[in-house]
Every structure is written in structure tokens, then in C-alpha cells.
Amino acid sequence: MPDACILGIESSCDETGAAVVRSGREILSNVIASQIATHQPYGGVVPELASREHLRAIVPVVRQALAEAAQTYQSIDAIAVTQGPGLAGALLVGISFAKALAFALQKPLIAVNHLEGHIHSVLLDSELLERRQSDNGTLDFPVLALVVSGGHTHLYLAELRENLWTYRNIGRTRDDAAGEAFDKVAKLLGLGYPGGPIIDGLAACGDPRAVKFQTSQIKHPDRRTASRRREPEAQNGETKEDGPRFDFSYSGIKTAVLRHVETEDLKPAIELRRQALAGVSAPALAEVLQLCDRHTLDLVASFQRSMVTDLVAKTLAAAREYHARTLFVSGGVAANRELRSTFEREAAMQGLPVFFPSRALSTDNAAMIAAAAYPKFLSADFVGMDFSVEPGMALR
Ligand code: KG4
Ligand code: ZN
Secondary structure: OOOOEEEEOOOOOOOOEEEEEEEOOOOEEEEEEHHHHHHHHOOOOHHHHHHHHHHHHHHHHHHHHHHHOOOOOOOOEEEEEEOOOOHHHHHHHHHHHHHHHHHOOOOOEEEEEEEHHHHHHHHHHHHHHHHHHHHHOOOOOOEEEEEEOOOOOOOOOOEEOOEEOOOOEEEEOOOOOOOHHHHHHHHOOOOOOHHHHHHHHHHHOOOOOOOOOOHHHOOOOOHHHHOOOOOOOOOOOOOOOOOOOOOOOOOHHHHHHHHHHHHHOOOOHHHHHHHOOOOOOOHHHHHHHHHHOOOHHHHHHHHHHHHHHHHHHHHHHHHHHHHHHOEEEEEEHHHHHHHHHHHHHHHOOOOOEEEEHHHHHHOOOHHHHHHHHHHOOOOOOOOOOOOOOOOOOOOO
């Protein structure tokens, strides 16, 4: 297969990313300008501020990615950019810049779905690369891919057709995404933003069996009656397909945590913690830990255990149902240590090989966009200057 250096650009949410990846597997550079400090006072991403920050960061970030990769605008073979899903104004910054570059340099332009980027971040994992090299590069399909992030909780069944990956959605969240639940629970407990990494760190210090979240709080559809029905309303332009679905629902557990806070009278302690952390940008885990009593740590650990148990159980049930040969777990929440260790243990019991991106590549980055673009580069699957932002883009 021909070698190609692809410049990837990512700006779908609150990270401005640029990276150069050789032939879909070797990261030559991966630069990320994070906007966490900008959005932290609001406890979530403010779209207008995100667009402005992308505008400020895009040129220096791309320049740095080229310099670190010892490449120039002229030496790269193609430019890949996230088309969607994401915030329209944020996506537009990356797309406009990528179009301008492609036009000025007369280089091919490749549009990448952000979710496909997350899935392909797994291919940058060194263990998987080693295994593929020793196995003549083969990967066993179908691959079941769980993409679990702040905006998405999706299960895709991926196949390889004429060297291009194709996807079928077999599960999604019906309300909050898993990362959103981590962020909202952290916010309501006064733990700071973003919540996932903080909860991940604190959960190790609590008792995950202390608070019981009934399974009805995370709805499990009754597979005998619900699983064979058609999807009532296809979302994001996805087609309605027959076959069992494995949907998720995480707004209930957030409400259950809120109830627990009210009935156990945790609010005064939460307010004190919130005040202590106000204005501290990116507090260290030890700092947050000092402000948490045993009850809070147990609550956090129990919340995380419930989330992990549900994500793993539904994903592995889907893998059995669809005879998946390989499992990929990606997206920001895939950085969660308990999620990784539970998947590793439970998938092994099922004889299913499971792969993750490195923890650093689990959250948004541009290397994954450049990696996902490589098969499209080989198939000359390029876009013209008239392609546009797709905030609700489906993955097929
Ligand atoms: O993939 P990502 O960077 O952005 C989206 O595409 O949404 O994911 C960000 C999400 C946030 O909700 C964040 O709280 C969560 O991933 N996250 C984690 C961890 N690290 C990031 N959730 C649980 N445990 C973590 N270690
Ligand atoms: Zn993402």
C-alpha cells in the first residue's frame, strides 16, 4: 500500500487539533489546544466561545503540527477534516481552513465523520499494530465498536467492503451520553469540569457497593419484547434497520444521584466544595480528594460502577447477538480505568479480543481524523469545495 502523510484537522467541540499521520498508523505529530479553561466557569461547552477559540488556535496549531512532524504544507499528501457530528460553528472553522489549504495547495481534501475518527483511533494502538503486523495485517470482522464520549454513546457493527469501512448503528443512548452523565454528576456534586477524569480518580477511593442504583434507573429494555422491534425513530439521518437494538439511557442515574444528594442532605458540603474549587483551573486530584468525605467518595464510586456495568453488559450482549469477532472501545469515556479493566476481564471470559486507543488518544484529537482518512485516501474518496458542515452527521 502506498505511503501517505495526511494532515488531520479536528474542531468539532472544544479542542482544536491538528496532526500528521503516516499511512493511518504512525503518528508524526499530534497537537491539541484545549479550551477547558475557557468553558470551566460555565460547567460545560459554550458553543459561541468554542468557535472563537478555534479561530484563535487553528493557524498556530496546524503550523505546530507540521513543524513537529518535520513536514511542510507542500510535502503532505492530503488534508482531512472533521465534517460532523459536532457544533456547527466549531466545525466550520476547521472546514473553512482545510478547504482554503486544499485549494491553495491543490491537495486532495477528505471529509471524516468524528465518530469514525474515534473508532480509527484504536488502530493507532501499539498492541493492535504489533498484532496486525505479525498477522499479515488482518483484523477480524465484524468489529463491534462502542463510541462512548461526552456527546455520544453509540454501538456500531463495522464491516470492511472493498477496503472501505462501513458501519451499522445497533445501539445509541436515548437521552444523555455516558460522558455527559459523568460531567453532570460531577457538576451536581461540586467536583469541577470536565467530570469524567475527576470521577475516574475519586472512584478508586470509594466503595462501589455502598449505594445501590437499581437497574431500572438505567433502563434495560426487555430483550424478549423490545429487542426485535424496529427502531421507532431513526436519529441523525440513520436508516431504520431490523434487528436487535442495544440502546442506552443515562438521564435516570443522574436523577438518582440528585435524589441521593437531597435525601442524605449532602448539599451544604457540596456548596463548600464548589466555593473552594471556584476559580481553581484544573485542580489536582489530591486537592479535590481533600474536599470529599467518605459518603461522597462512596457515591462517586457507586455511580461509576453502575455506568461501567451497564456499558459493558450491553456491549457484550450485542457482541454475542451479532457474532462480533473483535471489540473496539473508544471516545473520551474509554479513558476510564474501571471501564477498561472491566471490559478486558469480561471480554476475555467471552473469548473476545478488545482494543482501546491509548488513554491520551481516547479524547478528541486530530490524529484519529488523519487515521480514519487513510482508507479514503487509498480509495480516492475525496470531497470538493462545495462540501459543508453536517452537525448531525450519521455514520454509515
Ligand atoms: O471524546 P471526547 O473528548 O469528546 C466528545 O466527542 O464528546 O469525550 C469527552 C468526554 C467528557 O464527557 C469527559 O468527562 C469524558 O469524555 N471523559 C471521561 C474520562 N476522560 C474523559 N469519562 C470517564 N472517565 C475518564 N477518565
Ligand atoms: Zn469525540
